[in-house]
Amino acid sequence: MLKLESLVFDNGFARLPEAYYSRVCPTPVPDPYLVCYSPQAAVLIDLDPAEMARPELVETLAGNRLLPGMDALAALYAGHQFGHYVPQLGDGRAILLGEVKNAAGEGWEVQLKGAGRTPYSRGGDGRAVLRSSIREFLCSEAMHALGIPTTRALAIVGSDHPVYREDVETAALVTRLAPSFVRFGSFEVFYYRNQIEPIRQLADYVIARYYxxxxxxxxxxxxxxxxxxxxxxxxxxxxxxxxxxxxxxxxxxxxxxxxxxxxxxxxxxxxxxxxxxxxxxxxxxxxxxxxxxxxxxxxxxxxxxxxxxxxxxxxxxxxxxxxxxxxxxxxxxRMAAKFGLPPGGETVPLLMDTLQLLAQNRVDYTIFLRRLCDFDSTPGALNAPLRDLFPDRPAFDAWAARYAAALRQQDSADATRREAMRALNPKYILRNHLAEAAIRRAADHRDYSEIHRLHALLSRPYDEQPECEAYAAEPPDWAKRIEVSCSS
Incomplete structure (x- = not known):
């Protein structure tokens, strides 16, 4: 594990022609403070997690100081937004600081989201708010723990600097890590400009670096x-x-x-x-x-x-x-494995019928799949914890008999199947109301304990963690009123 000063930064993307980006430094924020960080993400760049407490690192992740080797830039791209082509987008509030190569030879680009205006901000302030930063930090790391490919989140740095959205909020920056932030739109912008050579150069870069x-x-x-x-x-x-x-x-x-x-x-x-x-x-x-x-x-x-x-x-x-x-x-x-069944034969119609039954009964998807792990395939077994999720009990009973028969046909032992299914069906996910509770504590009381608690919980989504049982429950009624929009 390395000290901050030992990190070696490069920027392979910056060696492409300047048609792909604009060099721009982050806009400093006043009095930055560390909100939270991911030790697991720090390890990706061989950074000692203990370094996260250092004021020098907080200043760096706030965009207030650059380290040797950093070559800050905002990338150009275009894209189809809601089906309509927008000719120039780009990193309107994200700035790539550079790339760190770890001891295993893996390169990780380090990007600040919420780092201020860039040439692609389109009149925006280039800032992110604490609310959206908490959501991105938690979900990035939660998705990784679920085994889903994702960008990673190293840290959130906050500031009392005001940011204007629907209401006045406070600024925050998320430090994001990824092997590359190149997007489909990175190619589209040059296609619609009829610039063939930049398409070729970018494709050659992507192939040489990543494929x-x-x-x-x-x-x-x-x-x-x-x-x-x-x-x-x-x-x-x-x-x-x-x-x-x-x-x-x-x-x-x-x-x-x-x-x-x-x-x-x-x-x-x-x-x-x-x-x-x-x-x-x-x-x-x-x-x-x-x-x-x-x-x-x-x-x-x-x-x-x-x-x-x-x-x-x-x-x-x-x-x-x-x-x-x-x-x-x-x-x-994937779905067959989550149900403890082989992917062929009668499994597909059974899966599709199950999803239709879940929709008709408005059954909680994650809770259903987790309780399914404990399904008793013995003829006549009631499977009450699962059955109780369905208002239409006769429909469940018919389905359960069909599912039990499919399991018995595979000569599948319940105990063995249970462990395999629990490794595929998470007990804990980042439900909106959980994120909202962490946001409210952070925004109203500068209490970041719930962010830390959720990060720890969601880093082990498949484990029982009985002390956290309440986090696996169905959302409360007030959660139905949560609205999340593009400003989130």
């Missing part, structure tokens, strides 16, 4: 597109299986590495609702939970379109043509 095994292929750009489509399909399967809704699946929020990127108005399912819309700003429901796989497919076609100058339309179409099958296969495999 080196593709460089020697006969059609490396087609292989890049195929791999990004595959990773995106896998990511969507993971989102759908765990009940995660992103909320703003614009192409500028889609990672070229298949990471979950940009946590704004996200949400996890409570009562199972296929049409769940977590973003209050999404009045048309474009990014509803059940639309995510298809939206991702549409986004992949936009990436393919942006790469067409490097390959033929036919080749690009073929490269992404397997997306539906890749998503379907990955989703069914």
């Amino acid at each position: 080196p095994e593709l460089a020697a292929r006969a059609e490396p750009y087609a292989e890049l597109l195929r791999e990004v489509a595959r990773r995106t399909a896998e990511l969507m399967a993971q989102w759908q299986a765990v009940g995660f809704s992103h909320g703003v699946m614009n192409t500028d929020n889609m990672s070229i590495l298949g990471l979950t990127l940009d946590y704004g108005p996200f949400g996890f399912l409570d009562a199972f609702d296929p049409g769940f819309v977590c973003n209050h700003s999404d009045s048309g429901g474009r990014y509803a939970f059940d639309q995510q796989p298809d939206v991702a497919a549409w986004n992949v076609t936009k990436l393919a379109q942006a790469l067409v100058p490097l390959l033929s339309v036919e080749t690009a179409s073929a490269a992404i043509g397997d997306y539906p099958q890749q998503f379907g296969r990955a989703y069914i495999e």
